[in-house]
Amino acid sequence: MSKRDFLRVVDFSRDEILKVIERAAQLKEKTRRGEMECPLIGKTLAMIFQKSSTRTRVSFEVAMYQMGGISLFLSPQDTQIGRGEPVKDTARVLSRYVDAVMIRTYEQEEVEEFARYSSVPVINGLTDLHHPCQILGDLLTAKEFGKDLFSMKVAFVGDGNNVANSWVEAAFRLGFELSLACPEGYDPHPQVLSLVEGKENVRITRDPREAVTGADVIYTDVWTSMGQEGEADERLRVFQGFTVDDDLVSLAREDAIVMHCLPAHRGEEITESVIEGERSVVFDQAENRLHIQKAILEFLIKGID
Numbered sequence: 001m002s003k004r005d006f007l008r009v010v011d012f013s014r015d016e017i018l019k020v021i022e023r024a025a026q027l028k029e030k031t032r033r034g035e036m037e038c039p040l041i042g043k044t045l046a047m048i049f050q051k052s053s054t055r056t057r058v059s060f061e062v063a064m065y066q067m068g069g070i071s072l073f074l075s076p077q078d079t080q081i082g083r084g085e086p087v088k089d090t091a092r093v094l095s096r097y098v099d100a101v102m103i104r105t106y107e108q109e110e111v112e113e114f115a116r117y118s119s120v121p122v123i124n125g126l127t128d129l130h131h132p133c134q135i136l137g138d139l140l141t142a143k144e145f146g147k148d149l150f151s152m153k154v155a156f157v158g159d160g161n162n163v164a165n166s167w168v169e170a171a172f173r174l175g176f177e178l179s180l181a182c183p184e185g186y187d188p189h190p191q192v193l194s195l196v197e198g199k200e201n202v203r204i205t206r207d208p209r210e211a212v213t214g215a216d217v218i219y220t221d222v223w224t225s226m227g228q229e230g231e232a233d234e235r236l237r238v239f240q241g242f243t244v245d246d247d248l249v250s251l252a253r254e255d256a257i258v259m260h261c262l263p264a265h266r267g268e269e270i271t272e273s274v275i276e277g278e279r280s281v282v283f284d285q286a287e288n289r290l291h292i293q294k295a296i297l298e299f300l301i302k303g304i305d
């Protein structure tokens with residue numbers, strides 16, 4: 001069987017997404033009971049980070065350790081990657097040592113090139129275009145809070161960034177309703193939107209109130225993503241009116257949950273009161289990165305029936 005990669009949500013079929021989520025829930029429950037499963041004994045994950053990370057790095061490292069394997073954190077400054085060794089060479093070299101590679105970088109093309117030259121599975125740990133592991137973990141969280149993954153209504157408020165793009169792909173695969181409220185010029189990427197052209201379950205509006213009305217899940221993310229720091233002042237101005245505050249949350253369903261992939265900028269995309277409020281599930285979301293990484297790693301390295 002040829003190796004599989006996870007570079008964007010649609011790299012997994014609908015059934016594979018559901019199986020990975022189900023397996024993550026099972027592994028979570030087993031961990032809670034103290035019954036550790038170690039399907040990755042002797043396996044190694046290399047992790048290349050061209051951008052900062054707390055959750056992705058720690059969850060992948062702990063996931064590998066708890067499943068019996070190890071991980072290697074490769075910082076560009078301390079490897080030949082930072083001195084310009086070609087991606088295609090690094091991919092072929094690492095493939096001879098490790099069983100999977102996770103990459104966080106800027107260009108989606110870089111992870112795609114890496115995957116083309118790698119003979120082991122490659123996982124996108126965030127690029128400018130996608131954040132697929134995040135959204136799989138978020139789907140697990142939504143399910144845990146009683147949301148139906150096929151019929152829930154998700155309102156994404158803010159920047160049509162990597163996280164939003166991955167939400168669009170998840171809606172394409174599962175068919176739930178997704179309303180994105182983005183300022184003009186900040187919609188999800190056209191290449192991703194072309195997937196859902198003509199589909200009624202994904203809509204874009206300029207009005208956060210319209211998106212959030214009747215929602216089961218309210219989701220937001222930073223207005224300035226990593227790599228866009230030079231645009232921060234302009235973005236702060238453009239995104240006025242797109243803050244998830246108590247007033248906006250009151251338009252959603254009574255049992256709606258509020259999600260944020262973190263890190264959050266309180267007072268910008270979300271208020272202190274909402275992120276610390278009773279609807280917020282942001283720390284369950286962060287925890288679920290660990291459980292979903294385990295299921296993703298196991299699927300890619302060992303396969304599932």
Ligand code: CP
Binds near residue numbers: 126261263
């Ligand atoms: N949500 C997320 O990916 O967080 P990190 O940047 O800390 O990995």
Ligand code: NVA
Binds near residue numbers: 163261
């Ligand atoms: N959109 C954010 C997500 C961080 C996890 C960024 O790319 O910086």
